[in-house]
Amino acid sequence: MTVNFSCFFLLSVLVLSSRVNSEPVQDKQALLAFLSKTKHPNRIQWNSSTSACDWVGVECDANRSFVFSLRLPGVGLVGSIPSNTIGRLNQLRVLSLRANRLSGEIPEDFSNLTLLRNLYLQDNAFTGEFPISVTRLARLTRLDLSSNKFAGPIPFAVNNMSHLTGLFLQNNKFSGSLPSINADGLDEFNVSNNSLNGSIPGSLSKFPKSSFAGNPALCGGPLRPCNPFFPSPEPSPIPPETPGEKSKNLSVGAIIGIAVGSTIIALLLLLFLILCLFKRRRQPPKPVTAPTGSVPPAEAGTSGGTTERERNKLVFFEGGIYSFDLEDLLRASAEVLGKGTVGTSYKAVLEEGTMVVVKRLKDVAANERVFEIHMETLGKMKHENLVPLRAFYYSDDEKLLVLDFMEEGSLSALLHGSRVSGRTPPNWDSRRKIALTAARGLAHLHVTGKVVHGNIKSSNILLRPDHEACMSDFGLNPIFSNTASSSRFSGYRAPEVVETRNVTFKSDVYSFGVVLLELLTGKSPNQTSMGEEGIDLPRWVQSVVREEWTAEVFDVELMRYHNIEEEMVQLLQIAMACVSIVPDQRPIMQEVVHLIEDVYRGETDDGLRQSSDDPSKGSDGYTPPIELRTPARSVTP
Template sequence: MQKRQKLKDALVQFIEKLAPQRGENWGWNTSSDPCKGGWKGVTCYSDLATIKKIVLDELNLTGTLDAASLCSTKALMVLSLNSNNVVGTLPDEISKCSHLTHVYLHGNNFSGSLPGSLSRLSNLKRVDVSDNGFSGGIPDMSRISGLLTFLADNNQLSGLIPKFDFSNLEEFNVSNNNLSGPVPDLGGRFNRTSFLGNPGLCGKPLPNACPPSPPAAKKGSSKKDYFMYSGYALIGIIIVGLVAFKLIKKGKSNSKKNVAKKGSQVTDDKVSSTSSESKVVGGNRSEFSITSAESGRGSSSLVVLSSPMVNELKFEDLLRSPAELLGRGRNGSLYKVTLNEGVTLAVKRIRDWYISRDDFKKRMQRIDQVKHPNVLPVVAFYCSSQEKLLVYEFQANGSLFRLLHDRHHLFLSLSISESQDRQSFDWGSRLAVAAKISAALAYMHQGLQADGIAHGNLKSSNILLSNEMEPLISEYGLADADNQDQSFLAQLDSFHENNSPSGGIISSNNAFKTDTYSFGIILLELLTGNVVQNNGFDLARWVNSAIREEWTVEVFDKALVSEGASEESMVSLLQVALKCIDISSSARPNMREVAGIINTIREHEEISISSDLINLD
């Protein structure tokens, strides 16, 4: 009862600041209930206890928006104040309304900057702040993967247009502001009307081209400086000559040693950072320096994709940097490389991938064009006739595999308060991981369907964790490099579809449905806490057997059961997993359907939790 009263007090404070001259028939008082007392503009969920929408359009509101009071209603999804006269700023506290999906503030008198905290509203789908007096820059909302609408036209916004996922946006308009700089790559999605009225903007689809980048300013130098730098250059040339002479002299013996190294037996493909498997290669050499003979060829140079972190990275920088061997797989190795600037990278070295340089380059560049915040991007790549290197940003928090099966070791490596449960990977966190990974995979499938590029090797050890513990799908599209197990799965799919073993080409559709199967196994990992073996067949067989014997609850991780996780939600997710691992690939749903079902399960779970928080005691 006390929680309910605090909620009503906060909402009354919100409306008093927003509409000081409201009518008597509005409700919005502490003596009535928001869901049952007819409060104007309030829509509740079916439980009649939780507020879902607040829509107060065209009511001549003249006050300010008190976001702190508003966000006391935890499950609010829609806020609409269109066509009023609301003044003041949009406060940072708006991020506390973490469930918001729709924010409509069109046609008011808001001023000040759009808060950077908007980027933390990860569930946002529609944002309309047009026809106001907002100034300053546009927040970076690139991590909001589900954003469909961003309208901010007719304001006073300035600066550059930040990155947006334009391939996902349905509506975008920033016209009539003070924005400057180049228009980002829109992928042909929007025309010039979305950007007109910004004299400082340039580039397609606007008619005015961007001016060429000015040459780097040359520092003025005196004769003394000239001779000093010339002397440095001469010394450098002499040193390089001596080093080159030494390397040529010792080339044969070093070559033999490297060949011997290459013959070493490789083991399992799971990454390990234990001291028995780690190998530090310091100084000016590393295990992938055997390609240095080819590094001078223009066709084999390092290709840096769109990443400011390694904007000027060169292949020689990788060769000179200390490299730590993290693990070896059937077709390559993984290294941790630390550059002089303190930037840490992960370098995947691939062998025996029989793909031409041009095809490899096109494949990597195509994957780079389809970006999702929960997919780890390739920041650079190298291709020669002998081998290929893929460069990623290093993720220090490990993988989902470690989080599930080696949690004690992982949490000891993180800066977590002693009061927190180091062993906890609760149901809400697991469901969030499932939702984000399924959405990311669905997005990549949709963007790369025409190219036939599936993931090809999806497993929990290939889902890494960012600094914010966000799941990141890694090694997308390396199906030909590290997919012997997955190839077997795809051939098995083909067998079931055609009732005969497939020794020929496996269809691209099967490749995507194989990803669906692999995702289903990850769901079983999340639900059972069991380690996957034998491509997941053992785990799938055990789960199906338990269900046939009506022991469904017995398959769930005991840690989830003991925490009181929702059995209804767990069973629902288990049913999704079983659809994904159907023995017939044609019977499996596509990842877009899977993501939709999981998102529905998650929304239902969040609503239940929110109701518990704000319901009567």
């Protein structure tokens, strides 16, 4: 009994001593490395012979096994944060380095601080773009980067930090437009005193004006209304006069002279305005819209005619269904639909209730004549699975396209926006129909129009209420410079496009194959836009199939449906043929249409016709160049 008690006592002493002497060795080394590589005054005195948990500004967990919090506000730290120091504190929850003289960019290894809840870096001199490493800290609740020298755009990747309750970015040099930030849990938000422009997303309009003040080119929400198609920044404020300026010492005669001169100038301007109005009234009005038979052929032409291509005129295409002019468009209420790779799209609601989409193109390199000729070509593309181009506008400052508004939105929103928008994920029949009708639209572009789409991705596939697909944003690459267009659809680009920057019919087939994989897997190949490293979707699918886990490829939302395994594998075979690395091994789009039609096994009850004389409806005599070597595992709901 005495022996047992002695053993128990000895064991207890060992346990207690181990707790007392516990030391976060790796965290201590990281902190010492940080302090030794960063200039600082003598206010920080960390003794390497004592426990890091007892140092000023350092807080450990209850067991003293790791550093929980590092708070060093206003202690005179100077210079950049060395890499491989603070980034090694992978158990850190709170980091405060505010009110120092730190500069440079935030180290990339900050992305290792995955458990961080609060990050305070305000009142320093940090530079560079918004730190992408910080956007990977998904558990952050408070982020304060205010009063630094950060520049560039605020990335959409801030949405990765889905637990944020406070985001403070004021007093920096951020530029560009505000991304659509999910503000459901966001209680405090501030981007004042930057160089932001454009419209404030609706999700952020709940915050007060003070959150956006000091950005003269921002509009919408709590600020002034936007003119979405011809925005002009507010004039720079006139600085107040300082004491001692001459304006305060002007004589009475000088003041009278200024007043008389101003009156004369105002009268001259008024006379000039009256003459301009009188001259304009004397000119007969000219038609703007050119639907079939509404204006003489000499004026209308095939796409509006040269007489309509006057300044401030929309050019409508023959057979159009709309009747409005540019002034109607400017008076329309507008809502931002999305900021894509070729420009920003707006939903414009005209006074009579007509809804259209107006796309403001950016980075256009083509001159007016080349632009008009190319728009004429695209305006002739008519097919039930293409979004028709209705009109265009060209000026030195603005290039606009007018298209039909599709209420059902895009395939991207249907697949990946279900949780946010409340939509139910598409079932197998819908996905199959989308694949076939999108293929038919693309085949029509290739065969009948001889036009390369060049920008195929799920956000450019729009849907009708019956879930038939319509291809949008097609054929626009030639009006952009190679440099501007080379990165327009990362994740969907064929390997040869990455190298040559030239899009072809075969590269379109590759991009369409990626869309098919997106339909089957439910995964987006363009996750880089969300601040992630992104996935090479074709390579991922090949790796899964190679390991004989074919069924693991498919979207879990499809697991609830019975007896579709064979059809899913067939469509997967078609997709894998399309994304072949070698362009010549890819099928042409007519063959893709026929292969997808075969997946229907001759079904016609859903209104999807089988192949006809139209080359976009499919062709015979083609088999997939590859086969899955293993059948799909049984899929159960």
